[in-house]
Amino acid sequence: MSTQTTETVTRQVIEIISNQMNIPKEQISLDSQFTADLEYDSLDLVEFAMLLEEEFDITVPDDQNDKIKSVQDAVQTVQKLIS
Numbered sequence: 075m076s077t078q079t080t081e082t083v084t085r086q087v088i089e090i091i092s093n094q095m096n097i098p099k100e101q102i103s104l105d106s107q108f109t110a111d112l113e114y115d116s117l118d119l120v121e122f123a124m125l126l127e128e129e130f131d132i133t134v135p136d137d138q139n140d141k142i143k144s145v146q147d148a149v150q151t152v153q154k155l156i157s
Contacts, residue, residue: 083156132156
């Protein structure tokens with residue numbers, strides 16, 4: 075059972091995005107869309123899923139991965155998988 079709060083998970087997810095895409099953290103919000111706002115392509119999204127799995131020691135099922143369109147979606151998916 076994980077004790078990570080939504081705030082902690084959000085901070086870690088934003089950190090991953092910032093490092094991966096070289097985007098300042100303050101330009102990333104929960105509403106940010108991966109493809110429209112953060113300029114992710116399909117390869118970036120696959121890499122992002124692998125980074126999430128590594129960071130949180132989880133496995134993101136493909137059907138869940140396909141539903142991650144925004145930072146909020148990523149945080150909610152991680153929350154579900156670590157709880």
